[in-house]
Amino acid sequence: MxxxxxxxxxxxxxxxxxxxxxxxxxxxxxxxxxxxxxxxxxxxxxxxxxxxxxxxxxxxxxxxxxxxxxxxxxxxRAMVFQDSALLPWRTVRSNVELALKLAGLPRAGRRAEALRWIADVGLTGFEDYLPKSLSGGMRQRVQLARGLAGNPxxxxxxxxxxxxxxxxxxxxxxxxxxxxxxxxxxxxxxxxxxxxxxxxxxxxxxxxxxxxxxxxxxxxxxxxxxxxxxxxxxxxxxxxxxxxxxxx
The missing domain is CATH 3.40.50.300 (P-loop containing nucleotide triphosphate hydrolases)
Known part of the structure; x- marks a missing residue:
């Protein structure tokens, strides 16, 4: 970063x-x-x-x-809100990948980078879950990963x-x-x-x-x-x- x-x-x-x-x-x-x-x-x-x-x-x-x-x-300059601002139709990995896409990371590298961030916040194994299937703390972990993944x-x-x-x-x-x-x-x-x-x-x-x-x-x-x-x-x-x- x-x-x-x-x-x-x-x-x-x-x-x-x-x-x-x-x-x-x-x-x-x-x-x-x-x-x-x-x-x-x-x-x-x-x-x-x-x-x-x-x-x-x-x-x-x-x-x-x-x-x-x-x-x-x-x-x-990224923003992380109190209430989950995750896109409900995107999986954990897809939500994190969105930040990487907006940051200009080529498609080929997004998946591996998203998985690295998901691991960093302790959510390995939940990559394909939708936000509605996660606890409040887990959703905030995804928000943290997404907020930082684009290297703000x-x-x-x-x-x-x-x-x-x-x-x-x-x-x-x-x-x-x-x-x-x-x-x-x-x-x-x-x-x-x-x-x-x-x-x-x-x-x-x-x-x-x-x-x-x-x-x-x-x-x-x-x-x-x-x-x-x-x-x-x-x-x-x-x-x-x-x-x-x-x-x-």
Whole structure:
């Protein structure tokens, strides 16, 4: 996989129905890091993510990807959603192959590359299954494989594990880190869960309520923090949010 890209947000304003959802946000995502966006419901986390992916145009301000303005979607910037966005009529392998086709990989090499990614996310033996035959965690594994298979330089992930049970969620968090270490890229990950933010992020950006600017930017020591350090960092994040609306 190619190296991750930098993403720069400057004085960004995003509105919905005439009201600012994101107001004058400044944020820089470093190449190859996992940046987690967290904050109370309605603070614009998912809105920022869609703007970074090129799915939403800003009212004002600037979004740059490796110094170039983001004006539309790009193969270099992939998106993984919370709800399964897999094509229900395509098998696991066919869903992953679609990303490879869009990335320009010749037909002759797609099958082998898709199978490699399916193996990387632990789904060998399920290549010919349709999404409806898979559990929620398995569908998210396919989404992860498809999101990364096209060699994007940045991946935007919108609460991809939010609907999973606790055990499956922990397993998916571990898989994401393992896959990211093997196939490094820039990841911007949205969650409302502070503990998930600290397990995954190199840095955690805390957004305020709708229309407010960035409240805090917390560095997470690597390797990923032990429980004692997470307790202190968790308190710092909650303090930045005045203990509002974040779910433990």
């Amino acid at each position: 190619t190296a991750g890209m930098s993403l720069t947000v400057s004085d960004l304003v995003l509105s919905y129905g005439g009201a600012p959802v994101v107001n004058r946000l400044d944020l820089t995502v470093r190449p190859g890091e996992i940046m987690v966006l967290t904050g109370p419901s309605g603070c614009g986390k998912s809105t920022v993510l869609r703007a970074l992916a090129g799915l939403l145009r800003q009212d004002s301000g600037q979004i740059l990807a490796d110094g170039d303005p983001v004006t539309t979607t790009s193969r270099d 330089r940045a991946v935007m992930m919108d609460e991809p594990f939010g609907a999973l049970d606790a055990q499956t969620r922990t397993s998916m968090q571990r898989l994401l880190i393992e896959t990211w270490r093997t196939h490094p890229t820039t990841i911007v990950f949205v969650t409302h869960d502070v503990d998930e933010a600290l397990r995954l992020g190199d840095r955690v950006a805390v957004l305020g309520r709708a229309g407010q600017p960035l409240r805090a930017l917390v560095d997470v020591p690597t390797p990923r923090s032990p429980d004692s350090e997470r307790t202190a960092l968790r308190a710092e994040i909650l303090a930045a949010l005045d203990n509002t609306e974040l779910i433990s």
